[in-house]
Amino acid sequence: MHGLTDRPPDDDSPVRSRPLRSRVRTSHRRQFRRLLYIIGAVVGATGAAMLVPAAVALVSREWSDAGGIAAAAGVAMAGGLAMWRGVGRPGELTTREGFAAVGLAWVAMSAVGTLPYLFTGAIPSITNAFFETTSGFTTTGASILEDPGALGNGLVLWRSLTQWIGGMGIIVLSIAVLPLLGVGGVELARAESPGPRPDRLTPRFRETAKRLWLVYLGLTVLEMVLLSFGDMSVFQAINHSLTTMSTGGFGTESTSITGFGPYTQWVIILFMFAAGASFALHFRALRDPGVYKRSGEFRLYASIVVAAMVLLVIGLVDGGDVDPAVSGIEQLVRDGLFTALTIVTTTGFATADFGTWVPGLQILVVGLMFVGGMAGSTAGGVKSFRVGVLTRSAASDLRRLVHPRGVFVTRFDGRAVPPDLVRNVQSFFLFYMFLFMTGTFALSVIESRAIDVVGLDLVTSVSAVASALGNIGPGLGLVGPTENFALVQPAGKWLLSGLMLVGRLEIFPILLLLTPDLWRR
Numbered sequence: 001m002h003g004l005t006d007r008p009p010d011d012d013s014p015v016r017s018r019p020l021r022s023r024v025r026t027s028h029r030r031q032f033r034r035l036l037y038i039i040g041a042v043v044g045a046t047g048a049a050m051l052v053p054a055a056v057a058l059v060s061r062e063w064s065d066a067g068g069i070a071a072a073a074g075v076a077m078a079g080g081l082a083m084w085r086g087v088g089r090p091g092e093l094t095t096r097e098g099f100a101a102v103g104l105a106w107v108a109m110s111a112v113g114t115l116p117y118l119f120t121g122a123i124p125s126i127t128n129a130f131f132e133t134t135s136g137f138t139t140t141g142a143s144i145l146e147d148p149g150a151l152g153n154g155l156v157l158w159r160s161l162t163q164w165i166g167g168m169g170i171i172v173l174s175i176a177v178l179p180l181l182g183v184g185g186v187e188l189a190r191a192e193s194p195g196p197r198p199d200r201l202t203p204r205f206r207e208t209a210k211r212l213w214l215v216y217l218g219l220t221v222l223e224m225v226l227l228s229f230g231d232m233s234v235f236q237a238i239n240h241s242l243t244t245m246s247t248g249g250f251g252t253e254s255t256s257i258t259g260f261g262p263y264t265q266w267v268i269i270l271f272m273f274a275a276g277a278s279f280a281l282h283f284r285a286l287r288d289p290g291v292y293k294r295s296g297e298f299r300l301y302a303s304i305v306v307a308a309m310v311l312l313v314i315g316l317v318d319g320g321d322v323d324p325a326v327s328g329i330e331q332l333v334r335d336g337l338f339t340a341l342t343i344v345t346t347t348g349f350a351t352a353d354f355g356t357w358v359p360g361l362q363i364l365v366v367g368l369m370f371v372g373g374m375a376g377s378t379a380g381g382v383k384s385f386r387v388g389v390l391t392r393s394a395a396s397d398l399r400r401l402v403h404p405r406g407v408f409v410t411r412f413d414g415r416a417v418p419p420d421l422v423r424n425v426q427s428f429f430l431f432y433m434f435l436f437m438t439g440t441f442a443l444s445v446i447e448s449r450a451i452d453v454v455g456l457d458l459v460t461s462v463s464a465v466a467s468a469l470g471n472i473g474p475g476l477g478l479v480g481p482t483e484n485f486a487l488v489q490p491a492g493k494w495l496l497s498g499l500m501l502v503g504r505l506e507i508f509p510i511l512l513l514l515t516p517d518l519w520r521r
Helices: 002-006 014-049 051-059 063-087 095-112 115-120 126-137 153-168 170-181 186-192 205-228 234-245 262-275 279-285 296-318 329-344 359-368 384-402 419-448 458-469 490-504 508-513
Strands: none
Touching: 014 051, 014 063, 014 095, 014 153, 051 063, 051 153, 063 115, 063 153, 095 126, 095 490, 095 508, 115 126, 115 153, 126 153, 126 490, 153 205, 153 234, 205 234, 205 262, 205 279, 234 262, 262 329, 296 329, 296 359, 296 384, 329 359, 359 458, 384 419, 419 458, 419 490, 419 508, 458 490, 490 508
16 A cells, blocks of 8 residues: 555656646647737738728729728728737747747738628639738739729729738738737747848837838838829829839739830839838938948849849840830830849739740749849848858858868858858758749649649749749739739639748748647647
């Protein structure tokens, strides 16, 4: 009896396992409450944003659309408020919870953003509505609509507004708000920052977010004013400014930018270039314009754009797609520069149908889809910073093969790049290419199994996946600049929607949601 009563419990004994399970359950409940609090705030804010297009629809006397959008706003705000107030203030986020909050918030925001389309009947299919909304918030610009101009003014503005909100990120906006509510924003910034590391303008993330948003808002308003002096109406200028600065590419016409004059196209070229650069760099340039010249990443970004333009112009002339004597040198340069910028910055506007160009130029266009703008911009893609680090590290590895005993340091922008950052960049690129290849394979399989429907060819599948993952918009073939994504199978649209989210959040926050370790205590 003595041995039975005094023997210490082993690892399987319920005496010790019950408190452990209780602590785990308590930890999971707290984690769930913190995540629900964040998601509730995001959902409520998304609903509040719907009030703007509802008001526009009301002023435009689009009574049905105004009622549908207002109802969607009411549902979203009520649901968000219920989640937000129901859990109270749950405390600070951990780093892991920050990543989870970012991924879940973007999924929730995309789901709630479908309500205006569904409630008005403009896009009655849940699959199509989610695709259109996700394309908006991720600033991809791929659309299932044949003619966006057929929508009412309220819904057109909602499409543009989703891109403008998603441009700098609803989570970055939350960094300036949530700390006031008792929820930390540092972990959110680490998870959502569009570059390799958050570029802090001030020691406080909230102040940094405010300054970035001021620059973002200021450039948007400036573009609105300049575009209104051209051949756009005020409403068109507002929408195109929202979707240019967000590098989104949603337009008001089925012909994108093709129907507008040279002045309008040059203004959009200027602001696409600005949107593809770091907004922190823009803020610093307000006091010292010389920061552009001193930034190695900015020089690389500008060099890529110029080189792409030169190659496109040469290819257009050499391939016979454009006759300089007929179109003129100005239009040739404009089309080349516009296409280079719209692909590199992942904006997705079009002044020319590059789907009809010679194969060599189409390959160049697909290659540019993997570049992207600067870190800290609204552009998607791999980002020019990572491109620079990858090329420099590859050069160091080649030199190391020739000189095995040499010590070579990867340098970028005149500074040594830490080895852990080099590994992170290489890991990101590996995941990016893996997702591109598996996504292309999956989309091809989905389309090949379609019955009584013409499936996507290889060029279309490759460019569609590259476009979705890079948040670009138009691809080649059946999803080219003059086409849309309506013919893609429903399963393919869900796949592409997932790739848009993964690409917008730079892979890791979404992939981490599928990692069991993220949810363990």
